[in-house]
Amino acid sequence: MGGVEPLPGSFRDPSGNVYQFEGRIFRTVNHCFSQDFDFVTSTGLFQKLATEGLLLPFEVVSSDVLGLSDPKPQYVLEAPRLPFISYPYEWSFPALKAAALLHLRIQLTSLEVGVTLSDASAYNIQFQGIQPVFIDHLSFRRYQSGEMWTGHRQFCEQFLNPLLLRAFFGIAHNAWYRGTQEGITTGEIRKLLRWRHCLKWNVLTHVVLQDLFQNTSTKRTKSLQDHSLAKASFPLSSFKAMLEKMFHWISQLTPLNKGESTWGDYDRTCSYSSTEIQSKKQFILEFAQTVQPALVWDFGCNTGEYSEAALNGGARNVVGFDFDQGALDSSYRRAVERRLPFQALFMDAANPSPNQGWNGHERESLQSRASADAILALALVHHLAIARNIPLVQVVNWLVMLAPQGVIEFVPKNDPMVQELLSLRQDIFPDYTAEHFMGLLQENAVIIKNEIVSKSGRVLVWFKRT
Amino acid sequence: MRNLGSFLAISITLIVFGFESSALAYLDPGTGSMVLQLLLGGIAGAVVILKLYWRRFVGLFRGNAREESERSPSEDQK
Numbered sequence: 001m002g003g004v005e006p007l008p009g010s011f012r013d014p015s016g017n018v019y020q021f022e023g024r025i026f027r028t029v030n031h032c033f034s035q036d037f038d039f040v041t042s043t044g045l046f047q048k049l050a051t052e053g054l055l056l057p058f059e060v061v062s063s064d065v066l067g068l069s070d071p072k073p074q075y076v077l078e079a080p081r082l083p084f085i086s087y088p089y090e091w092s093f094p095a096l097k098a099a100a101l102l103h104l105r106i107q108l109t110s111l112e113v114g115v116t117l118s119d120a121s122a123y124n125i126q127f128q129g130i131q132p133v134f135i136d137h138l139s140f141r142r143y144q145s146g147e148m149w150t151g152h153r154q155f156c157e158q159f160l161n162p163l164l165l166r167a168f169f170g171i172a173h174n175a176w177y178r179g180t181q182e183g184i185t186t187g188e189i190r191k192l193l194r195w196r197h198c199l200k201w202n203v204l205t206h207v208v209l210q211d212l213f214q215n216t217s218t219k220r221t222k223s224l225q226d227h228s229l230a231k232a233s234f235p236l237s238s239f240k241a242m243l244e245k246m247f248h249w250i251s252q253l254t255p256l257n258k259g260e261s262t263w264g265d266y267d268r269t270c271s272y273s274s275t276e277i278q279s280k281k282q283f284i285l286e287f288a289q290t291v292q293p294a295l296v297w298d299f300g301c302n303t304g305e306y307s308e309a310a311l312n313g314g315a316r317n318v319v320g321f322d323f324d325q326g327a328l329d330s331s332y333r334r335a336v337e338r339r340l341p342f343q344a345l346f347m348d349a350a351n352p353s354p355n356q357g358w359n360g361h362e363r364e365s366l367q368s369r370a371s372a373d374a375i376l377a378l379a380l381v382h383h384l385a386i387a388r389n390i391p392l393v394q395v396v397n398w399l400v401m402l403a404p405q406g407v408i409e410f411v412p413k414n415d416p417m418v419q420e421l422l423s424l425r426q427d428i429f430p431d432y433t434a435e436h437f438m439g440l441l442q443e444n445a446v447i448i449k450n451e452i453v454s455k456s457g458r459v460l461v462w463f464k465r466t
Numbered sequence: 467m468r469n470l471g472s473f474l475a476i477s478i479t480l481i482v483f484g485f486e487s488s489a490l491a492y493l494d495p496g497t498g499s500m501v502l503q504l505l506l507g508g509i510a511g512a513v514v515i516l517k518l519y520w521r522r523f524v525g526l527f528r529g530n531a532r533e534e535s536e537r538s539p540s541e542d543q544k
Contacts, residue, residue, distance in 0.1 A: 119493045148503045153496035186498065205502060214498025229500045238507040 004066050008361035009123070015138040016073065019066055025081050026066055027058070027137060028073035036141040037075065043113040045140065054106055056080065056126075056135045077137060083295045083317045084371065087363055088122040088158065089177035090345040090353060092328035093166050093255050095132070096173065099125040100159035102132040104247040107149075111240060116143040120151030122158040122183070123363075129317070129341035130332060146233030149242060156206055158183035160246075163253050164207070165189065168197060170256040172325050174346040181357055186211045202249045255329065276454045280409075281309040283451055283460045284376065287407050288313025293373035295319065297403060299349055300380035304331035307342050310376060319372070321347035349380060350388045367402075375399060375406035378460075381437070382411045386421045386429055396440040405448075405464045410437045415456040434459055 006017035006028075015033035019026045029037050040046060049055035058077040065076055088096060099122060107117050117139045124136035149155075161184040162173030169192060176184055190211045197203050288296070288310040294317065298307045301320025310318055322328055323346060331344030347353065352366040377399050384390045399408060411418055412434055413427075434457070441447065445463040452459050 148495060148500055150493055150495045152503065153499035154493060156499070205506065209505065210496075210498040210502045212498070213501035214496060229497065229504075232500065232504055234503050234507045235511065238503075238510040241510060242503070242506055 004068070008359065009357070009363060011358070011362075013118075013136075013138055015118075021066055023081070025079050026061070027077045027079065028066070028068065029075040029077065029138065030071065031074050033138060033141075034074040037138070039142045040115050040140045043115055045110060045113050045115050046137065049106060049109065049134070053131065054102060054109075054134060055137070056082075056133050058137055079135070079137075082126050082128065082135075084319050084343070085364070085369060086127060086319075086343065086345055087353065088125075088162070088183070089174050089181070090347060091127075091174075092325065092332055092344060092346060093163065093172070094329060094332040095127065095130070095343070096122070096159065097163055097250060097253060098130070099127075099132045100155075100163065100250050101247060102134060103155065103159065104243050104250070106134055107151075108240065108243050108247070110140060111143060111236065111243075114143050115140050116147070117141075117151055120155035120158060127343050129343055130335040145236070148232070148234040149239055152242075153186070153210070154183075155246075156186050156210065160206065160250065161186060161189040163250065164203075165192075166255045166325075167253040168193070168256060172346070178353065178356075181363065187215065202245070206246070255325070257326070273454075276458075277305075279451070280378070280453045280460065281306065283449075283453065283462075284309040284407060285313040287374075287462055288315045291374055291405060295372045296374045296376060297321065297370075297372040298376040298378075299347075299399075300378060300383065301331060301344055301376075302327045304334045304340075304342055304344060306376060306378055307331070307344075308334065308338065308340060310374075311340055311342060315374070316341065318342045320344040321349065323348040350384055350390060370402050372403040373405070375403040375408075377406065378409040379411055379417070379458075381408060382415075382418050382421065382432075385432055386418060389428075392429075392431060392437060393440050396437065397444065400441070400444045400463065400465055403465075405462075408441070408461050408463065409453075410434050410459045410461065412457045412459075415454070415458060437461075 004019050004021050006019055010018040014030065015036075016028040016030050019028065046055065046058075050057040056079050058079045061076050061078045063073055063076045065078075066073075088099070091099065102125060103117075103120060103122075110116055118141050119139055121136070121139075124134060124139055125132050126135050127133070162177055165171050165173050165176070165184060173184065186207055190207050193203065193207065198208050284306050292314045293310075294315075296307070296310050296315045296318045298304075298310070298318055298320040301307050301318075301322050302324075304318075304320055307318040307320050318341065320331055320342065322331070322344060325346075328344050328346060331342070334340065335342040335344070347366065353363070355361055355363070355365040355368065357363045381392075381395055381399075384395045385392045396408075399406070413419075413422070413429075413432055438447065438450075438461070441461060441463055445465045447461055448464055449462040450459055
């Protein structure tokens with residue numbers, strides 16, 4: 001093999017690998033898969049899906065571009081580089097649902113031209129704003145008459161079951177999904193079901209019966225059963241009907257919310273007056289107009305109000321982070337309604353996504369994916385420094401490390417929101433002052449502009465890393 | 467429940483499949499998913515067969531009725 005190494009997350013499929021080389025993204029197609037790849041290309045499916053915006057477009061480039069010789073790939077594809085890679089354990093419910101529906105739609109479209117998907121990994125989907133897009137060109141292969149939906153079990157684990165967790169029980173999938181990385185098994189979700197859930201045909205079949213059949217094979221009968229199953233046939237009409245019913249079911253799923261969201265209605269309940277909100281928006285707008293960032297990270301994005309202000313100012317993409325499901329749902333609605341290139345992800349700033357998976361590198365940490373041109377951290381610092389006891393110096397250094405410039409809001413101790421955090425606990429934060437905060441920031445950055453935006457003395461600080 | 471599930475899983479596997487298909491993927495589809503698909507395919511197949519027989523059954527009567535109505539009045543008068 002030459003000098004370039006495949007990305008750590010692309011080792012599972014022997015059909016090919018993904019490479020990052022000189023800032024460009026390539027995918028190799030190995031000899032063992034070239035016949036399938038040629039067939040799928042001949043059907044015009046790639047072109048059709050890419051034109052509809054469902055599949056990331058690609059170009060076949062010289063197979064020598066990566067300098068690979070042992071083995072030399074049959075083809076090398078180049079795909080556009082996405083501004084940010086996210087993982088299903090960071091997606092909100094509506095985003096995971098949109099990804100699930102995209103997968104089903106692509107599988108149904110593929111079957112029309114004699115093609116099927118070889119798996120149902122949620123990691124094959126990325127987002128451009130709120131628009132999900134399929135990125136794995138090697139998941140497509142020739143459909144063989146009578147074959148089953150190979151990815152059904154994986155689809156249930158990586159899409160369906162995590163959605164059911166929130167739809168039936170009001171529990172977000174993110175923490176569980178991040179732990180397992182592969183979603184939620186059908187056996188696990190079945191243990192949570194009540195009788196009333198099992199009376200529904202879709203739940204009975206895709207959860208209860210699937211798990212029952214999975215677990216009840218004895219050692220004595222398993223080999224006989226597996227031998228028969230490997231040769232069994234599934235009519236194409238049944239395959240399509242199963243996909244269509246699954247599509248219909250998932251499109252009907254909604255989160256079970258029990259009014260537990262603290263921040264979903266923050267716009268109405270926060271301690272800001274409308275003029276304070278306007279001056280804050282104006283500050284962000286001016287910042288974005290001056291910096292013109294390609295990608296902004298908005299930590300503690302809430303309902304996305306200030307992400308939208310950054311977009312209005314000229315930011316090309318915003319990725320927002322919040323740990324409140326209500327805020328994430330509101331952000332998603334905002335992005336859909338106003339067609340914004342804005343993606344809101346689940347993230348606890350005090351516990352961001354780590355490097356994990358095989359060899360500790362299969363899925364990258366948030367820090368490794370830090371590619372933002374600018375960050376917004378509005379009303380975030382007090383949550384980390386006071387609610388989570390993280391030393392102020394560490395909070396400031398972390399924010400400055402994430403992007404070369406940005407806007408940080410400092411909320412002083414006399415503000416009602418900080419008073420609320422301190423109402424039931426001892427104030428052990430003598431250094432938590434605006435002056436100390438500014439001093440720490442200036443150790444690694446210059447302050448371009450700052451402005452007091454509330455009566456309580458909240459201050460917005462525009463910094464540039466030195 | 468466990469015995470019933472086992473019985474169902476094996477029965478469906480052995481009874482429902484009819485044609486051979488040897489598409490094997492790099493991903494393990496899982497026994498539970500495969501047996502379920504056979505069951506769903508079997509139910510769909512059974513519905514098709516039932517519909518077919520039902521049409522024939524209904525057609526039997528319709529055919530008689532049509533024969534009745536197509537019989538010319540003059541024949542009746544004979």
